C-alpha cells in the first residue's frame with residue numbers, strides 16, 4: 001500500500017507576524033515547525049505501513065527551507081520526501097494548493113491513501129484535504145479520529161462530527177484528514193535521524209507534475225488578500241479596582257444583578 | 259443585456275476565454291462566442307486588452323426579469339439535521355438578506371433532505387425569496403458525496419453570485435469540495451461581509467497570528483463562496499406569514515462513493531459550551547494544569563461550562579472540545595469570564611458576542627480588556643478563590 005502524507009511547514013504560531021503592506025505572513029526570522037496536525041497524519045501513515053507493508057511518501061509544497069519537514073518525516077519513518085518548490089507555486093491559496101498537491105499525487109501514480117492534517121494552523125482553512133480529493137475525483141473523509149478497518153480496497157473510519165461521530169466506509173484510493181485523537185506521534189529515534197540526514201529530497205517544479213501554468217501559485221488563486229487591518233480597540237468596560245477581595249465582591253455584586 | 263464584440267478590434271488572443279469565471283466563452287476563428295452559461299458579469303470585457311468587448315445594455319429595462327432565475331443571487335446553504343434547520347442557517351440568512359438587498363437581487367436557500375416541505379415556510383419567514391429544494395431518500399442525512407454533487411449541479415444551473423455555507427463539520431467538508439469542483443475561491447470562517455463598489459464580496463476573517471484581520475476578495479470567479487461559524491452573526495427576526503417561491507431542484511444522477519454505517523450522536527462531544535448561559539474560560543495565565551482546577555471550581559460554583567484558549571488546549575491542560583475561538587467553538591453566553599487569557603483575535607472571534615464579558619488578567623494592557631464589560635487587573639490565583647468565596651458566601655445565606 002502506498003500512502004502519501006501531506007505535510008506543511010508553518011511558522012510557529014506563537015511567533016507569527018504579518019507584513020502590513022502585503023497582508024502576507026512574514027516568514028523570515030520565525031521558527032518553522034511541521035504543522036501539528038500533520039504529525040498525526042504522518043504517524044498514521046507510518047503505522048499503516050508497519051502493520052501492512054508498503055511505502056510512505058511525505059509531500060510538501062513550500063519554499064526550499066520546507067525540505068526540513070520532509071527530513072523530519074523521513075526520521076519518523078517515511079520512505080521518501082518530495083518537495084514541491086518553485087517560484088511559480090508561490091502565493092497559492094487553497095484552490096491552487098490542492099491542485100498542485102493533487103498533480104503531484106497523480107504523478108506518483110500508484111497511491112492508495114492520502115492523509116492530510118485536519119487543518120494547517122497558519123491559515124486554518126481545513127480546505128486542502130477535500131480539495132485534493134475533489135481534484136482527483138476521490139472519496140474523502142474529514143476529521144478522522146479512528147481507522148476501524150483498512151483493506152487493499154476499502155477504508156472504514158470514525159469521523160468526528162459536531163454531535164458525535166459517524167462510521168463511514170469508502171473505497172480506496174481515498175483522501176482523509178485527521179484529528180489529534182487519532183494517535184500519538186512518535187519521537188524519531190537515532191536511526192531515523194541518521195537516515196533523514198542522508199536522505200535525498202527531490203524538488204519538483206510545475207513541469208515535473210505537468211501542472212497548468214494558470215492553475216498554480218498566485219495566478220491560479222481566485223482569492224486575494226484585499227487588505228489587512230487591526231481590529232478596533234476601545235476600552236468601553238468598567239475596571240474594578242482594589243484588593244482581590246474587593247474586586248471579587250464588586251464583580252459578584254454586578255453579576256448577581258444581571 | 260449581453261456581451262458584444264467589436265470584431266474589428268479582436269485579436270483572438272483568448273484573454274476573454276481565460277478570464278471567464280463560468281467557462282462561457284468559446285474561442286472561434288472569428289473571435290469569442292458566448293454560451294448560455296454567460297451571466298454578463300463583464301470579466302471578459304475587463305480582461306480584453308484590445309477593447310473588443312462591451313456590455314450592450316440595450317434591454318436594461320427588463321434585464322432583471324429576463325435574467326434566469328437565481329443568476330446573480332445570494333444563496334445560503336440551508337443545512338438541516340433530523341429535519342430541523344440549524345441556527346447557523348438563519349444567522350447566514352440575516353447577512354444574506356442584507357447583501358441581496360444591497361445588490362438588488364434575491365436571497366435563495368438551497369435545501370436538501372429526505373423530506374423538506376415543512377422547512378420551506380420557515381425559510382421564507384426568515385427571509386428567503388426562493389427555496390431551491392432537493393428531495394430524495396438518499397439525501398435524508400448529510401453525506402459528502404451526494405450533497406456535493408447536488409450543490410455543484412444546482413450552482414452550475416442557477417449560477418448564484420454568492421454562496422454562504424455554515425462552518426459546521428459538514429459545511430467545512432462540503433464547501434471545499436464544491437468550491438474545488440467549481441474552480442472558485444472559498445474563504446473559511448468569515449466574521450464579516452461587505453461589498454466593494456463593483457459589487458464584489460469583501461470577506462473578513464482573522465489573519466494568521468497576532469491581532470490582525472484580513473479582508474479577502476474573489477473578483478474573477480463565481481460564485482464567491484464563504485463559510486461562517488455558528489453564532490458569529492445574530493439570528494434575524496422571523497416574519498410570520500412571509501411568502502416565497504419553491505423551486506424543485508433537478509437532481510443529477512447520484513454517483514455515491516461512500517456508505518455511512520453508523521451515526522452516533524451525543525457521544526464524546528464534550529461540554530455543552532454552545533448552549534451554556536455562563537462560560538468560565540482559562541488561558542495560559544493560569545500558569546499550570548493544576549491551577550486550571552481554579553477555573554473548573556469557579557465554573558462549578560456558577561453552574562457554568564468550562565472553556566479554554568488554544569494555548570492551554572495545545573499544552574494538554576484540557577481537551578480540545580473546550581477550546582473557544584476561531585479553531586474551537588464559537589460561544590455567545592450571557593456571561594463569559596476569561597481568566598488569564600490575553601485576548602488574541604483568534605480567541606476573541608469565538609466569544610465576542612457574549613452579553614457580558616469579564617476579564618481577569620495581571621497585565622493591564624492585555625487586549626482582552628478592550629472588549630471586557632468588567633475588567634479586573636489581578637492574579638488569577640488570588641482573584642478566582644476570592645470570587646468563589648463571594649459566590650459561596652452569598653448562596654449559602
Ligand SMILES: Cc1cc2nc3c(=O)[nH]c(=O)nc-3n(C[C@H](O)[C@H](O)[C@H](O)COP(=O)(O)OP(=O)(O)OC[C@H]3O[C@@H](n4cnc5c(N)ncnc54)[C@H](O)[C@@H]3O)c2cc1C
Pocket residue numbers: 013014016121122123124465466467468540541542543544545566567568569570581582583584585586587597598599600601602603604605608618619620621624636637638639
Ligand atoms: C490560525 C490560528 C488559529 C487560532 N485559533 C485559536 C482559537 O480557536 N482559540 C484560541 O484561544 N486561540 C487560538 N489561536 C491562538 C491565539 O492566537 C493565542 O495564541 C491564544 O489564544 C493565546 O492563549 P492565552 O490567552 O491563553 O495565552 P497567552 O497569550 O500567553 O496569554 C496569557 C495571559 O495571561 C496573563 N497572565 C499571566 N499570569 C497571570 C496570572 N497569574 N493571573 C492572571 N493573568 C495572568 C498574561 O498577562 C496574558 O495576557 C489561534 C492562532 C492561530 C494562528
Ligand SMILES: Nc1ncnc2c1ncn2[C@@H]1O[C@H](COP(=O)(O)O)[C@@H](O)[C@H]1O
Pocket residue numbers: 006007008009035037038041059060061062094097101115116117118119120121123124125126127128129
Ligand atoms: N503547502 C502544503 N504542503 C503540503 N500539505 C499541505 C499544504 N497545505 C495544506 N496541506 C495539507 O492540508 C491540510 C489542511 O490544510 P489547510 O486547508 O491549509 O488548513 C494540512 O494539514 C496538510 O496536511
